[in-house]
Amino acid sequence: MGEFDLIDRYFKRPATRNPLGVGDDCALLGLAPGMQLAVSCDMLVEGRHFLSTIDPRKLGHKSLAVNLSDLAACGAEPLAFTLALALPQADDAWLEPFSRGLLALADQHGCELVGGDTTRGPLNICVTVFGQVPPGQALLRSGARPGDDIYASGTLGDARLALEVFRGTLALPPELFTAARTRLEQPTPRVALGVALRGVATAAIDVSDGLAGDLGHVLDQSAVGARIEAEALLQLMAAPAGAVAAEHRLECVLAGGDDYELAFTAPPQRRQAVAAAAAIAGVRVTRIGRIEAEPGLRVVDAAGDPMPQRFASFDHFA
Amino acid sequence: MGEFDLIDRYFKRPATRNPLGVGDDCALLGLAPGMQLAVSCDMLVEGRHFLSTIDPRKLGHKSLAVNLSDLAACGAEPLAFTLALALPQADDAWLEPFSRGLLALADQHGCELVGGDTTRGPLNICVTVFGQVPPGQALLRSGARPGDDIYASGTLGDARLALEVFRGTLALPPELFTAARTRLEQPTPRVALGVALRGVATAAIDVSDGLAGDLGHVLDQSAVGARIEAEALLQLMAAPAGAVAAEHRLECVLAGGDDYELAFTAPPQRRQAVAAAAAIAGVRVTRIGRIEAEPGLRVVDAAGDPMPQRFASFDHFA
Numbered sequence: 001m002g003e004f005d006l007i008d009r010y011f012k013r014p015a016t017r018n019p020l021g022v023g024d025d026c027a028l029l030g031l032a033p034g035m036q037l038a039v040s041c042d043m044l045v046e047g048r049h050f051l052s053t054i055d056p057r058k059l060g061h062k063s064l065a066v067n068l069s070d071l072a073a074c075g076a077e078p079l080a081f082t083l084a085l086a087l088p089q090a091d092d093a094w095l096e097p098f099s100r101g102l103l104a105l106a107d108q109h110g111c112e113l114v115g116g117d118t119t120r121g122p123l124n125i126c127v128t129v130f131g132q133v134p135p136g137q138a139l140l141r142s143g144a145r146p147g148d149d150i151y152a153s154g155t156l157g158d159a160r161l162a163l164e165v166f167r168g169t170l171a172l173p174p175e176l177f178t179a180a181r182t183r184l185e186q187p188t189p190r191v192a193l194g195v196a197l198r199g200v201a202t203a204a205i206d207v208s209d210g211l212a213g214d215l216g217h218v219l220d221q222s223a224v225g226a227r228i229e230a231e232a233l234l235q236l237m238a239a240p241a242g243a244v245a246a247e248h249r250l251e252c253v254l255a256g257g258d259d260y261e262l263a264f265t266a267p268p269q270r271r272q273a274v275a276a277a278a279a280i281a282g283v284r285v286t287r288i289g290r291i292e293a294e295p296g297l298r299v300v301d302a303a304g305d306p307m308p309q310r311f312a313s314f315d316h317f318a
Numbered sequence: 319m320g321e322f323d324l325i326d327r328y329f330k331r332p333a334t335r336n337p338l339g340v341g342d343d344c345a346l347l348g349l350a351p352g353m354q355l356a357v358s359c360d361m362l363v364e365g366r367h368f369l370s371t372i373d374p375r376k377l378g379h380k381s382l383a384v385n386l387s388d389l390a391a392c393g394a395e396p397l398a399f400t401l402a403l404a405l406p407q408a409d410d411a412w413l414e415p416f417s418r419g420l421l422a423l424a425d426q427h428g429c430e431l432v433g434g435d436t437t438r439g440p441l442n443i444c445v446t447v448f449g450q451v452p453p454g455q456a457l458l459r460s461g462a463r464p465g466d467d468i469y470a471s472g473t474l475g476d477a478r479l480a481l482e483v484f485r486g487t488l489a490l491p492p493e494l495f496t497a498a499r500t501r502l503e504q505p506t507p508r509v510a511l512g513v514a515l516r517g518v519a520t521a522a523i524d525v526s527d528g529l530a531g532d533l534g535h536v537l538d539q540s541a542v543g544a545r546i547e548a549e550a551l552l553q554l555m556a557a558p559a560g561a562v563a564a565e566h567r568l569e570c571v572l573a574g575g576d577d578y579e580l581a582f583t584a585p586p587q588r589r590q591a592v593a594a595a596a597a598i599a600g601v602r603v604t605r606i607g608r609i610e611a612e613p614g615l616r617v618v619d620a621a622g623d624p625m626p627q628r629f630a631s632f633d634h635f636a
């Protein structure tokens with residue numbers, strides 16, 4: 001199978017939403033009049049972002065999901081994406097399920113594959129995703145203000161549990177492992193929530209490297225600090241309290257990584273609007289703390305006392 | 319050096335042309351009102367697209383140049399790009415010159431680095447580039463019509479000479495090798511020519527895998543054939559006739575690869591307009607043949623007789 005056969009067979013589908021898709025030097029995107037284009041790009045490498053044992057269908061899903069999660073964090077509506085793929089060989093047994101998983105998620109979000117590149121090389125998947133957002137309405141990391149509530153969507157920390165099982169450092173009952181593994185391998189990008197939070201949230205970020213580190217970017221760029229409640233954090237993990245020791249649980253929630261949920265801020269007077277956005281999107285949101293003027297991230301216990309833990313965010317070069 | 323330090327030190331510069339650059343979940347691009355967005359994406363892998371011996375500064379240049387060449391082939395004006403980079407380690411001695419070469423070319427074209435991703439992994443460089451083009455004016459592969467002239471910009475085949483020297487299959491005098499090596503390692507994207515050919519050319523493609531193969535895509539997508547003149551092709555190589563045997567010369571011009579010139583078509587009545595576009599862009603264009611209704615690519619000798627050679631295009635999985 002040659003390069004162009006491979007593209008034709010697995011990745012070339014007629015563009016319906018955009019003026020020109022796969023097959024020319026460039027794709028052409030059609031934004032609605034007056035909209036801004038939001039762009040994000042993630043590169044996934046075997047052994048760092050996924051294990052070699054992952055089902056290619058799930059990997060296809062995840063490759064786009066992590067990018068859609070960035071659009072969600074900006075409140076942008078997905079339009080299209082490009083896929084660049086380096087493969088050790090052109091293998092139907094891998095390409096068929098990979099493209100199926102990828103395009104199934106794309107279809108769910110009306111996000112068309114419009115172009116890309118394929119080459120031989122160590123397995124590497126680079127997706128660049130395009131969305132549209134009305135000017136001035138993108139959710140940025142820099143908009144949090146003292147007094148704002150801090151929220152997290154969905155559940156946090158379960159993906160890390162699955163990773164620890166794969167690493168052999170944790171044992172879980174089969175049904176909990178299956179649920180955690182789904183969170184690790186097939187994250188759900190919170191696209192509808194991001195769009196519903198336009199005009200409601202003051203700042204947002206997607207939680208990919210761990211809540212503490214990612215919320216830290218919001219605090220840095222907004223020049224504020226935060227106080228978050230350990231009791232609320234402990235409720236964020238889907239796995240029941242008995243399955244994981246409390247300290248490890250807190251660590252997974254704060255620094256687990258691979259969650260692809262949204263962390264966001266909004267003033268207290270918008271609590272009803274936040275609840276309405278969550279209802280529209282069909283996802284739970286949990287209030288976990290408050291933005292403060294004093295810089296730094298403080299995790300406090302039930303008595304309001306700061307906890308001593310430090311939680312490192314994932315860093316590919318640290 | 320951590321991941322965010324690396325980005326700050328080498329790749330984070332204030333966005334001036336676009337509303338939001340590096341540092342949030344998404345970048346925001348500002349197209350001029352009514353413009354379409356042109357998008358292209360190329361992934362470069364060591365050993366396939368460049369040799370490990372390449373100067374990182376030249377590699378930075380080439381990584382963006384091959385993408386700008388795709389915008390040129392569509393007649394799009396560069397706006398911005400994203401960079402995803404997998405690196406074996408965070409190495410200042412590599413990153414400093416790489417980013418310098420990359421951003422120098424970006425500055426020449428007013429093309430801002432607005433986002434991307436960095437991760438550890440086997441060296442892999444994925445650039446996605448964004449340009450704007452008035453609706454209906456993008457140069458496509460599908461617009462060639464019987465009777466159209468066929469042109470190539472600049473010079474073809476010299477990059478392949480340098481590759482053959484590196485492979486040890488060819489010897490060149492030092493000054494010819496230096497010139498050929500510059501063509502291989504620091505191609506010049508024909509952006510100004512592409513923009514000037516809007517409304518003049520009927521079809522265009524960038525020559526990256528070899529003229530025969532790339533022109534073949536135009537013929538396929540336009541459902542036409544072509545007759546090209548070997549005598550004209552032989553004039554396309556910059557290296558003088560004495561330096562390379564005529565047969566090898568023709569092979570390099572037709573199937574050398576890595577040229578990053580434009581091949582395009584235009585009706586004979588637009589010859590003056592083509593010459594004017596070339597003058598505006600400051601690049602030579604050569605008329606090499608004509609589009610015919612009969613499918614297939616025919617290379618003819620000085621007597622007009624078809625030549626027997628077949629020239630394969632580069633295919634990463636063939």
